[in-house]
Amino acid sequence: AIFFVLGVAACAACITALFLPALGLGGVVLALALLPLRSVLLGSTKAEKEADEFSLTRKLSELASKEELEAEFEAATAFVTPQKSNHHHSSDGIVELGEKHPEGPGLVKDHEIKREHLYTALRQLPGIAVYKSAPDVSFLFGDLPALVGYTTAEFVAMKDPFKTIMHPEDRVADEGVYDEWKAAGFPGVLKRRARFFKKDGTTTWLEDRMVAEADEEGGRASAIGVIVDVNKEVVAEEAERSALERQAFALKSGGFGIWEHDLVSGRLSQDDHAKRILGARGVADEALLDYWMSKTHPDDMALLRGAYEEIMRGEREAYESVSRVQFGQNNYRHIQVIGQVAERDSEGKPTRILGVLRDVSDRVAVERVMQEGQRLEALGVMAGSIAHDFNNFLGAVLGFASLAKEGIEPEHAVAQHIERVMRGAQRAKDLALQLQVYAGRGDFKMASLSVADVIEGITSLIQVSVSHRITLVVSKPAELPNILGDRTQIHQVLLNLVTNASDAIGEEYGKIEVGVEIAEADAHKRATWRIPSDSSSARFVCLSVRDNGCGMASDALAKVFEPFYTTKGSGHGLGLSAMLGIMKAHRGGVDIESRLGQGTTFRVYFPVSEEPVESEPSTMSDSGQGVSLNILAADDDPGIREFLADMAEAYGHKIELAENGEQAIRLYQSNPNGFDVAVFDVTMPIMDGVDAAIRIRDTSASLPIVLCSGFDDKGAIPKLNGHTGISFLQKPFTPSSLLAKINESISGPDA
Template sequence: MDSHILINLINNAALLLAMCLVYDALSAREEQLKPGIRQILSGTILGTICIAVMLNPLHWQQGIIFDTRSVLLCVAGLFFAPLTAFTTMIIAVAYRIHLGGNGVWMGVAVILASGSIAMIWKSMKKTGLEATSLAELYVLGLIVHLVMLVLMALLPGPIAMQTLGQIGIPILVVYPVATALLGKLMANRRARNQADAALKESEERWQYALEGSGDGVWDHEIQTGKVFYSDQWKRMLGFARSEIAHTPESWKELIHPEDREKVLEELHRHQRGESPEYLAEYRIRCKDNSYKWVLARGKVTARDQHGNALRIVGTHTDITDRRLLEEQLRQAQKMEAVGQLAGGVAHDFNNILTTIIGRTYLLQSKLGDRKDLLVHAEQVTLAAERATALTQGLLSFSREQVLDLRRISLNETVRKASNIFSRLVREDIEISIQLSEENPVICADESQIIQVLMNLVTNARDAIAGPGTIGIITEAVVLDQYLPMTTGGPIPPGSYAALSVTDTGSGMNGETQKRIFEPFYTTKEVGKGTGLGLSVVYGIIERHNGYISVQSDAGKGSTFSVYLTALAEQSEPQPVNEALVIPKGRGTILLAEDENSVRQMLKTILTENGYRVIEAVNGVDAVLRFSENRHAIDLVLLDMIMPRMNGREAREEILKTRRDVKVLFMSGYSGEILGEGSLEQEGVGFIHKPINPREIIRQLQETLPKRNTESS
């Protein structure tokens, strides 16, 4: 075997392998092209490589050359698309015809045979091309080049035999090996491409899942200091892709200063192996300088032989809404606790006021014409009325007050409240009141609406630093379409009575407006506000099925607007001042009250007004006393809250004995214990504590005559 021939064939094979390696490195850019164009382009490049190896052949005789085009065409037919293989074959055939010579037809036949045999082999394969072994590739190369030796018969007779004798063995030594090596390169390339595609698909699914969940991903290579922040991580904070540098410092600068030390310590604890995972909740700054709450989770995925962390991967979850809900829950629980306390204080205080008011009434009835002493009694009554308003405010806050719904004039209610405004505002603040000429009528608890006005005016006063104006306006409004509101849902079409309170104070920004009705939220200095005034307003309007909204700009004042459903009917006539002397009544009353001072005071008032009173100290005692005097008792007066058995339970037991007995409840609490709808049942009335003696006598006289008439 001629070593010169062997060396030339090896050099040509090496050139082919080198050029194919270059092609493999550059072919990644073709992925962006359409499939058909990409296949033709690949065939063109491979055809060009064919030309290159034919330019550096083993020159055997005039017009007869040997090169590794058969190796390339065999591999192209096996690993590339048919269009790519055909393109390569056409280019190779064209160039070989261009070269001409005695071996042109053998050369063309070898080109066509090499590609065709490989494509037939490919069609017969049952496994993936990426799994093709070196042995299989060697066998394929051996077959192709055995065919090549057969095709040497196309050379002129004497030349064919000479060529076969001297070239045959070197070709069978070099070309199958080159086919196996180049084929394995392509098999590995295909396997790598499939792995890359699978990885890309997996990453896309992973990225899609993370995008769908809203989580941002971060990946920190600790040794290099390089950090990867996903697009969602940046979008979560309002940043564009290029606006965050991939460094730890960019993240640290965004952490809220109050949280930074705690967050970094937790991260370092996990990196030192002191915790199973990195877990932290903290505030992080957005592009607009606002802050979001995020939950950061992370885990070290690689450590060196000394246990030092090399890489940590994690996610960021936006938990701002969750934290807000948790804060609202805490505030609601705080409201409930304070409300229960306020309700309890109001209940106890109402019992004390009932005694004060009742005893003052008795004192006034005894003093007669002693005006010098009556004036002192009247002052006590006025102080008790102010204390009553205070307890009503506490009950309103705790939502323990029963709504005394009546048809009232909104204009008249504002007039009544205006008598209080002068004591609420400073002398340098002017109050302007504009009342609607249509005099809108609503169904509401007048004392509660007055409370709303007082709180809104107080809020307006506190917003005005110097001289200013507070405007109060009532209107009759008819909506023919939904009216958007800044708080709650839109107002549906209908007729409404509108009340607005406007001030020329400091105004509020958008963030403050969002939280203005939250309990305990205040922008006032410590000691100058509880944060309860507007939340009480909101609660009262909500209980009246009304709507409230605020419009404000920083430095331009604020306007609070209240909408309540308007009634077509006229308001109820307001009661006139009653005389001190009340007509005597008659009948027997069972009085159940656990507070001794209140019970004794009520017994005295009822007795002096002509009634016979049977006392009971609690609910169980009331049931017993009624059972003993069931036919004599005309009406039962029950305190709602009593030991051993409350008022409702006592009533239920009493009704089992006699269904037609009249019942009046007394309480400073709400109708919750009584049960929704029970006040509307026949024979059931309610008296608010602190009790006004004239009011209780009036209700008794309205209730008892019905029984007396029926029994006569």
């Protein structure tokens, strides 16, 4: 009988091998298990045996991995091993297919030893279950409780176990995939991955890999498959996908585009955002590298090449640079490029570079404005200091010249020479005033002004300042908020801008447009508009002057606000510098756009005022010379002290002179009631004029005090803390202007 069984088994092995394509995985595994019997009974050579095993193993590899193939092989060996008639289930859910046959014929001994080893190993593999369906589901073996928490008996008892415990959201998609596979005649291996509910209510990811055969009616006659626990894999994939999505979101939020350069093929690839940044939408990948190189500024391209060469030599792993990329004629955007070696070959040479890029033109513009502001601020401090000292010198020149002129007949030749000296000193005074304005320390009379009135008041003047070949268009806004400013200084700004626009057009026919609009300033605009950090306003009225003249090159544009810089053949180069100082004093801003050959647009921003328009103050006449006065004066400049002494003598006044505030206090304390007025320079060593004025005011509320300075009063007024009876006079001054201020302070203090 045993020879009969073995003969049948051998024939089955041969038939299985011959009809392999039609038998599916179950047949393949069974055939592989029967091969040892066939080779023994039929006398197959070792080569034939190896060929048969190779053929079957190739077919089996379409379904599962090596470990899973061993599991299928174990299941198949059960068919050729004598078993007990009553199967039973182990406690761990593995179906016991029967007991191993006692030591039998030698021809199956080696095979049973192999089966025992495989069986022992497979029992220890977690997360795998092998089943067959013909048509009912039966599990050959597997750790089913570890997969879903159900025992094999509980699972098989379900009407449709897979659909019963599959997540509803995955069920519809799974049915669609299965229906397509069935309609195609069950080709190849069906792989399905879905969430399943475990017995404890939690979910886990399982993957089902199945091969099946169709019956005569196109239905499924039988199937065999492997269920694998892929929950850790799916969770890891999801975590990786989520991390990649976060990285992609971060890159996109930061304005980054991604690029990759294959150094072996030379091919450059970019995502859509990178192409948009470079203006390369529509450019094929094979042409991207040439496009990028052709659009990059030559100077920057040389730096990029140098970085690449260092990477190829192994001198660096990554690089970062900001390159100028051309967009249109004479228009460059600043692109930040970051790259890093992503792969190397066996010799350590870079084969792939991965990187990102983004447009940082706005950031570069802000940084330039900030650097320009710092440079101009330093120049402003220097200009203000020069103007202060200059005013002191001019004060002595104008003062002595005025005194000299008063003692000479007007027709005398000396009087005419003195007049020329005074006119020259006056021009120097105006220049010093412009330096002060540039430093933001000019003498400004701030008030709430109507924009329409301001423009109306300057229109006639700017119309006559431009050539008849130029068309001047001035907008007359109907309703705009008031602005806070000095009417005279605003007129100066507009006149300066229109004059510059006219000069830019020259003798050609052209057009100048003066416009007005409301502007809201965020943090970025405040920086690019050069608005001082101490300005709290968020709403501004923008006055713009646009021309279609010659425009300016980028290098000239970067220096346009520097003092003494000019593109004209004549002029001292303080016009725009002074304008910037005026706007600083107004806590406003300036913006400029210009392209060579296309014209220039200047925009100045004045803070909106919520106060009503103030009426023009009436002009009061000087009260005259008055009676003889006792004057307490302090100035650290010897020339000013000499001038004050001569002036007092010439006009019949008495004067006590001090070199600093401390000396002035001692003189005052020695004779508290002996002075009618005090005249102090603001900036002095040891003790300045402001501190001296406060010391005197704390002991005497009635003594009028006049503070004088080559700067404006903005530095002095805050320190006075509301003390009254203290007025201010800008240097340089003449004897008449000083006496007028003294008489004004005596008749009624203004501060």
